[in-house]
Amino acid sequence: MRIVCPFCGARDAQEFSYLGDASLQQRPDTPAGAPLDDAAHAAWHDYVYLRENPPGEHTEFWYHASGCRQWLKVTRHMRTHAISNVEAARPSSLRGAA
């Protein structure tokens, strides 16, 4: 498989390491110091342990370990492995500012 890195171009999948479901970006917001209620525990349980695995398009995290070291969001069809979109996890607006 090849992934078109927005920074490095088309590269062999071997250069990347895989993390999975990109919904990991939506980390629950539980303020420090506040008591943890059932809803907070449930939200964290889902966040840490539950992953989508749809039979169609799915957006996942890939890390270009042997390249630019950027975390990428790759939209891939789980049946055909066809990749329809690759973008940097960190928005370009923020990247420019840093």
Next chain:
Amino acid sequence: MSRQPNRLASGGLVDRNKPQLFRFDGQPYQGFAGDTLASALLANGVSLFGRSFKYHRPRGLLSAGPEEPNALVELRSGARREPNTRATVAELYDGLEATSQNRWPSLRFDAMAVNQLFAPIFAAGFYYKTFMWPAAFWEKLYEPIIRRAAGLGRPAGSEDPDHYEKAFAHCDVLVIGSGPAGLMAALAAGRSGARVIIAEEDFRLGGRLICDRREVDGVPSVEWVARIASELEAMPEVRVMLRTSVFGVYDGGVYGALERVNDHVAVPPEFQPRQRMWRIMTRETILAAGSIERPVVFGDNDRPGVMMAGSVRTYTNRFAVAPGTRAAVFANNDDAARTIGDLEAAGVHVDAVIDPRPGSTDSVRSAARKAGSELIEGAIERATGGQRVQSVDVRSNGSTRSLSVDLVAMSGGWSPTVHLTSHQGSRPVWDDQLSAFLPGQTLPPGMTVAGAATGQFSLEACLAAGAAAGLDAAGRCGFRRAQLAVPSADPESTAVSPLWRVRGTKGKAFVDFQNDVAASDVELAEREGFRSVEHLKRYTTLGMATDQGKTANVNGLALMAEITAKSISQTGTTIFRPPYTPVAIGALAGHHRGEHFKPTRLTAGHAWAKRQGAVFVESGVWMRAAYFPRPGENDWLETTIREVNTVRSAVGVCDVSTLGKIDVQGRDAGKFLDFVYCNTFSTLAIGKARYGVMLREDGFAMDDGTTSRLAEDHYVVTTTTANAAKVMQHMEFCHQVLLPHLDVQMISISDQWAQYAIAGPKSRAVLQKIVDPRHDISNEAFPFMAAAEISLKGGIPARLFRISFSGEMAYELAVPAGFGEAAIVEIIKAGQEFGIAPYGLEALTVMRIEKGHVAGAEFNGQTTARDFGLGKMVSTKKEFVGRVMAQREALTQPDRPILVGLRPIEEGFRLRSGAHLLNRGAEPSLDNDQGYVTSTTYSPTLRSWIGLAFMKSGKERTGDTVRAWDAIRGTDALVEVVGPCFYDPKGERHHG
């Protein structure tokens, strides 16, 4: 020496001026350059090649190509011995050695052939049924018997002396196969200007064009192939890859191909691989893989001398070998005409042509007439003969008669080689008209199929389809289609009527020759309910092993369809998966074997340590000095004890460069580290270091290390050696994904800085001799946990951290890696007067256990910061990775195992990691388990073995005596529970 009795006087693509001497089962033979092992043996009159898998029946050549199920041999000898090699694709070379397999004691006399007499019990599902009970008999009785009776070749049993390479190639158009369609496709795409790779698994281009006597563009097909081959070779953007099998289709236009670079020589030339694994990246692919001829299922159709008709023609035309003297041609299609003509031309008389089709066809009738062969409307019921066919029983008009022949050329029609089309999940589709499976609707992206692989069986159609596919592919890649005339070809008829098996035959009618699956096995599978194609395959083993049913699958399905009175399309087909042909594990591994399995990293001080006689140990990808033996020391323990004592009484130095080091800078660097670690770093003063623990998001501990603040916006993080890469990736994730708005940047500096721990009461005295005097490193100016950028020896930049892993007053000194070796030399020189000694990983480990510091064994993925006794470190005021999940009920229960120290009661008892803790008198059980030992060492300081363990309510149990129960080593000893820090628990020494 044999004189090649079956070699024709002229013709063929063998070089009679280049004789090649070889051995088969020890017997010397001669063949010619251009032969395969199969053709050379056939030329020498050898018809018996091996014994079959289950019944040990004598077997000869069925085919002349990669589909061969029978003629599997062990090639070469010694460490280069290669089992299950198909003689039909093994290119002959001078000095080749081959051995038949699965026979005992010899090929001609095989004691196991008695299995045939027991054929009824070896039927489908035999293993499942017979050896089920009692289970205890498996290992001792059944398995050894089966292993002797059934099986293929033997592996070499010693390390492969050759090496294998991996390589990448890129092209616009990949053409797979070099028959008429493949050659035209490559020519069309090449002339259009595309970058073309044409891969051919044979050692010669041409496919059927060099196996049949055809005419293309008015010249013999062999000449036409040569003309096209030289044009392709001359095109700079076309790469012709011979001996290269494309074995798999992968995502995104990636194709796996195996190039047999030096399989056709005895020993690869120096610095050359035996095989090369290619990953070919292509935009367009033209599959022109041709087709494979099917056998007909009749009684004893596996007798040596019963061969595929197309392969018979390959032997006569390409290799100039007569595979027999009197032949019967048995075919359900008009290829029979060509077979008759070619056999007659090779001097093999065709006694009879048996055609099951009513009235046969014009072309077959006229060929038979011309050859003086009897044309019989009927079928062969059975072949007779032992190690060679002697006659055939032919049924015609209701009566059966026997014909004496020593060669049967059979053909049940051709199956397109569609394998690669289904590597991404597409199932082939049955075509009643052509009696063949054709490529399915959804091909792998970018693939087109041309020629016989898509059911175009006439030569003219193949040439035209190849040309069109080549032009189209080049066009899709943005090239202007070249002008190209499709060459003419001699006319032919490709009529075929299905014939799957001859009914009512006696003897075993084989469907799958390699797995000894007969028509009766398919019937049995049906009777027992294994009717789906997937069940049929598993129950009978039809279509398994090295040939993956290339000659068997379609017949097997057709039989099942016939038995169940369904159509073939209703019956379905199994799906083809990579690899198309066997690929050696060595080729897949490439250079990644032995010490090169993973890279080896050496520290800047490695060469120095080597000169000191260090004994090294692998630590992740690093080589680290384990200990530095001195003359007179008997073992690692003695050396380690001396090293520990040196550190504790004077000073020692240890290379700690392998620790991961990450430079973190930016306005939000402190805020960022607060998020990554469970404790706080934004409050760390400039010029100070702090120990930190990092959690995973699920609340368990991930890594630890010290982090120093060099400036307001500049931190240096250290990680453990093992987790350096993982932590870097995790920190990048935290920043880029979770906290993208933070103004922070990080980079790994593990390789850029060499780092030495200088530990012991004299450590400061040593450093004062090399640190430039303008840096005050007195205890007052540079106390415990201080960190600073300094310089050495008059200006060499360095970083100094007053941190201690050993428990002594200690420093870590970092220098740019280029100064790494110079620095250790200077440290030793400066330390000479204080009795300095280098120490290794062993002494480092002893001292960290004496101090109760957690390390890899304690970071086992099931432990939390609280379990380390570091619960107080965990901030409650700020957000960080793992904060919420670490507060889960089970992770905060008071009796949850916590870090303790252990001391055996019995003096000298060696405590071992992995032992479980039990209360005295308790039965060993999960319920009674009190914890487990993670790290142990002999402590020279305490003169006793000591250990660290996680123990339920461990703190409250200090002073208790419990059992360390070690079922693996069979020990059960009493130990005292103590605090985890055995040495200087108040921490007075490291304050200096």
